Amino acid sequence: xxxxxxxxxxxxxxxxxxxxxxxxxxxxxxxxxxxxxxxxxxxxxxxxxxxxxxxxxxxxxxxxxxxxxxxxxxxxxxxxxxxxxxxxxxxxxxxxxxxxxxxxxxxxxxxxxxxxxxxxxxxxxxxxxxxxxxxxxxxxxxxxxxxxxxxxxxxxxxxxxxxxxxxxxxxxxxxxxxxxxxxxxxxxxxxxxxxxxxxxxxxxx
Amino acid sequence: xxxxxxxxxxxxxxxxxxxxxxxxxxxxxxxxxxxxxxxxxxxxxxxxxxxxxxxxxxxxxxxxxxxxxxxxxxxxxxxxxxxxxxxxxxxxxxxxxxxxxxxxxxxxxxxxxxxxxxxxxxxxxxxxxxxxxxxxxxxxxxxxxxxxxxxxxxxxxxxxxxxxxxxxxxxxxxxxxxxxxxxxxxxxxxxxxxxxxxxxxxxxx
Amino acid sequence: xxxxxxxxxxxxxxxxxxxxxxxxxxxxxxxxxxxxxxxxxxxxxxxxxxxxxxxxxxxxxxxxxxxxxxxxxxxxxxxxxxxxxxxxxxxxxxxxxxxxxxxxxxxxxxxxxxxxxxxxxxxxxxxxxxxxxxxxxxxxxxxxxxxxxxxxxxxxxxxxxxxxxxxxxxxxxxxxxxxxxxxxxxxxxxxxxxxxxxxxxxxxx
Amino acid sequence: xxxxxxxxxxxxxxxxxxxxxxxxxxxxxxxxxxxxxxxxxxxxxxxxxxxxxxxxxxxxxxxxxxxxxxxxxxxxxxxxxxxxxxxxxxxxxxxxxxxxxxxxxxxxxxxxxxxxxxxxxxxxxxxxxxxxxxxxxxxxxxxxxxxxxxxxxxxxxxxxxxxxxxxxxxxxxxxxxxxxxxxxxxxxxxxxxxxxxxxxxxxxx
Numbered sequence: 001x002x003x004x005x006x007x008x009x010x011x012x013x014x015x016x017x018x019x020x021x022x023x024x025x026x027x028x029x030x031x032x033x034x035x036x037x038x039x040x041x042x043x044x045x046x047x048x049x050x051x052x053x054x055x056x057x058x059x060x061x062x063x064x065x066x067x068x069x070x071x072x073x074x075x076x077x078x079x080x081x082x083x084x085x086x087x088x089x090x091x092x093x094x095x096x097x098x099x100x101x102x103x104x105x106x107x108x109x110x111x112x113x114x115x116x117x118x119x120x121x122x123x124x125x126x127x128x129x130x131x132x133x134x135x136x137x138x139x140x141x142x143x144x145x146x147x148x149x150x151x152x153x154x155x156x157x158x159x160x161x162x163x164x165x166x167x168x169x170x171x172x173x174x175x176x177x178x179x180x181x182x183x184x185x186x187x188x189x190x191x192x193x194x195x196x197x198x199x200x201x202x203x204x205x
Numbered sequence: 206x207x208x209x210x211x212x213x214x215x216x217x218x219x220x221x222x223x224x225x226x227x228x229x230x231x232x233x234x235x236x237x238x239x240x241x242x243x244x245x246x247x248x249x250x251x252x253x254x255x256x257x258x259x260x261x262x263x264x265x266x267x268x269x270x271x272x273x274x275x276x277x278x279x280x281x282x283x284x285x286x287x288x289x290x291x292x293x294x295x296x297x298x299x300x301x302x303x304x305x306x307x308x309x310x311x312x313x314x315x316x317x318x319x320x321x322x323x324x325x326x327x328x329x330x331x332x333x334x335x336x337x338x339x340x341x342x343x344x345x346x347x348x349x350x351x352x353x354x355x356x357x358x359x360x361x362x363x364x365x366x367x368x369x370x371x372x373x374x375x376x377x378x379x380x381x382x383x384x385x386x387x388x389x390x391x392x393x394x395x396x397x398x399x400x401x402x403x404x405x406x407x408x409x410x
Numbered sequence: 411x412x413x414x415x416x417x418x419x420x421x422x423x424x425x426x427x428x429x430x431x432x433x434x435x436x437x438x439x440x441x442x443x444x445x446x447x448x449x450x451x452x453x454x455x456x457x458x459x460x461x462x463x464x465x466x467x468x469x470x471x472x473x474x475x476x477x478x479x480x481x482x483x484x485x486x487x488x489x490x491x492x493x494x495x496x497x498x499x500x501x502x503x504x505x506x507x508x509x510x511x512x513x514x515x516x517x518x519x520x521x522x523x524x525x526x527x528x529x530x531x532x533x534x535x536x537x538x539x540x541x542x543x544x545x546x547x548x549x550x551x552x553x554x555x556x557x558x559x560x561x562x563x564x565x566x567x568x569x570x571x572x573x574x575x576x577x578x579x580x581x582x583x584x585x586x587x588x589x590x591x592x593x594x595x596x597x598x599x600x601x602x603x604x605x606x607x608x609x610x611x612x613x614x615x
Numbered sequence: 616x617x618x619x620x621x622x623x624x625x626x627x628x629x630x631x632x633x634x635x636x637x638x639x640x641x642x643x644x645x646x647x648x649x650x651x652x653x654x655x656x657x658x659x660x661x662x663x664x665x666x667x668x669x670x671x672x673x674x675x676x677x678x679x680x681x682x683x684x685x686x687x688x689x690x691x692x693x694x695x696x697x698x699x700x701x702x703x704x705x706x707x708x709x710x711x712x713x714x715x716x717x718x719x720x721x722x723x724x725x726x727x728x729x730x731x732x733x734x735x736x737x738x739x740x741x742x743x744x745x746x747x748x749x750x751x752x753x754x755x756x757x758x759x760x761x762x763x764x765x766x767x768x769x770x771x772x773x774x775x776x777x778x779x780x781x782x783x784x785x786x787x788x789x790x791x792x793x794x795x796x797x798x799x800x801x802x803x804x805x806x807x808x809x810x811x812x813x814x815x816x817x818x819x820x
Contacts, residue, residue, distance in 0.1 A: 022637055103643055
């Protein structure tokens with residue numbers, strides 16, 4: 001019995017979905033209720049919450065990023081016929097990257113203007129994108145995908161797979177000079193991916 | 206291959222169920238054993254537990270709220286035939302709202318008489334209800350539901366979908382004037398939804 | 411479409427399984443590495459770990475208890491044909507009890523000789539047993555089970571369902587007088603349930 | 616109805632997968648953003664992150680270990696036809712070992728040169744391997760596996776099942792004399808298991 005046959009696509013998907021669902025839900029644990037002194041006036045409480053704005057923003061960003069990844073991860077496996085050992089471990093490597101995300105999320109939430117924190121967040125997202133991209137390439141090279149996938153889907157996925165890592169690479173490089181550029185990129189990239197891919201990446205006529 | 210075909214209803218449901226199961230279970234992490242000084246007398250321990258009563262209440266409320274949402278979320282997807290990109294992202298927006306719930310839960314648990322905390326809790330639940338309601342409307346407008354759903358089901362769901370957000374809106378507006386009204390509404394709304402919908406929302410003869 | 415038809419047995423089981431898997435895994439978060447001063451000698455470290463023995467014991471007990479519940483919960487749903495609104499909410503009530511377990515687990519782990527902590531742990535487990543027992547009775551009364559279940563299975567389940575709550579009730583009542591009795595009962599009850607039920611509860615010839 | 620029939624292989628697998636997905640994802644909670652003083656210079660931040668290197672390493676190791684276990688756990692259940700009470704409880708015992716892993720992971724992350732921490736981590740991994748090995752032996756002895764499994768698969772699994780516990784036993788014994796040997800073993804063992812088993816354990820010609 002070969003490795004290929006032992007791993008059903010559905011099982012790898014189910015495990016990945018479980019991990020993604022847990023990551024997306026653990027993010028909320030980073031946000032703790034503010035410490036307040038009696039009497040807890042409305043204005044004091046609002047000031048305390050406003051001081052947490054980077055926490056809320058990083059929660060939202062990572063949630064959005066992982067939701068986008070879930071959508072694209074699913075789209076990928078729709079096209080896959082067989083999972084061999086190589087693809088399995090590329091997927092595990094992807095899950096490692098994604099499972100790590102709560103750490104840089106908390107880091108930029110606590111230190112929203114810290115160069116290293118911003119660069120680390122960008123690098124982790126960039127690496128996740130690169131690993132995911134390599135899964136597409138690997139699956140294509142090893143003929144693990146269904147034969148019926150139109151070439152346009154693969155070309156579109158390849159373009160999508162370049163945009164994210166490139167943008168996050170720019171965010172990482174911009175971090176020493178500006179906080180605004182990385183934060184803006186963190187918001188823009190998942191938004192671009194959430195839009196219908198027909199609109200963003202597919203049209204070529 | 207269109208977006209509609211790529212996302213099976215069962216997969217979106219399974220991911221949503223996973224997220225809901227995790228949220229509902231993470232709530233317990235907010236309750237920490239009380240600090241006690243030796244000798245740990247029964248009366249001191251009971252006093253320490255009594256001081257945590259808002260923690261216990263908010264745990265119960267959020268558990269109950271999410272259990273109700275799970276039930277209604279499932280009822281919704283029973284009627285859905287196709288998931289397109291729009292419905293997928295409305296569902297992800299709903300999961301974002303629900304995933305955020307542990308934060309306001311902890312907030313009202315720590316600060317049960319804080320106007321901002323009570324209003325925030327109410328607003329998050331209100332927004333979750335509005336997003337869920339818009340999923341019903343979207344599915345209906347885009348003909349994503351099974352053709353065989355009787356109109357009475359949709360009308361009942363529409364009435365149910367208005368009640369919650371309306372009640373939570375009142376809770377948010379009442380928060381600056383009273384703690385009792387929001388807390389009472391937080392207890393009443395899930396109880397109303399937990400009752401058979403035939404009894405509460407469907408009968409119209 | 412009636413409530414009965416909307417809720418498939420498999421879906422309620424899957425959601426319950428998810429919640430149980432999360433509870434059982436969250437328990438480990440209660441155990442934190444000990445604080446140690448340099449040089450970290452072997453004997454100092456062992457003393458620090460020995461001081462955590464109630465933490466380890468309560469982790470093990472709750473893990474074991476929930477594993478037993480998972481096994482019996484599954485055995486229950488094997489016999490169930492339909493899930494109506496009543497059974498659904500009894501199951502949600504059971505999940506509420508079980509989701510709460512990490513709190514008394516942490517409580518007895520921190521305060522292993524505290525009467526209130528021991529009684530609370532016992533009461534939560536007792537209530538979980540009572541709710542589960544009432545699920546059996548409800549399913550039988552409303553004819554939600556498969557017709558082919560032999561009466562002996564139901565009678566055995568009824569006996570099993572009494573033993574746990576009874577034992578935990580004794581543990582709760584013994585807590586003010588002894589720490590040993592509750593702890594002993596906490597270890598014995600899941601062990602009894604883990605043994606083959608043929609051996610423990612079924613034989614009556 | 617016998618115990619064997621009540622527990623489907625797929626259900627035990629799904630529950631185990633859920634627990635493994637949660638463990639692997641909870642590991643990230645051990646890494647907290649460093650405390651930094653303003654102005655947060657790049658060099659200070661990098662120093663603070665470098666001081667956490669054992670945390671990152673232990674996260675990676677435990678992630679890798681559990682990913683390997685997931686792969687092998689799945690390979691095991693592919694061959695299993697029936698789950699009886701004995702195999703069910705061996706599997707629960709395995710899940711107990713694996714669920715405990717975040718504790719020694721945090722322990723070696725906080726105290727990377729502590730003999731007891733290193734030995735405990737090694738012992739937990741060794742015990743998990745031994746329990747898993749005994750699942751293979753039990754399944755074979757009780758004829759729970761499919762008849763069609765070639766003897767070479769079982770022999771290969773038996774060799775694999777010895778290597779891990781043996782290596783971790785050596786790590787535990789080496790801990791009082793060296794920190795390097797246990798850490799090296801922790802990195803090497805999952806890597807060996809991640810390689811194709813044809814390469815590592817199967818060839819015998």
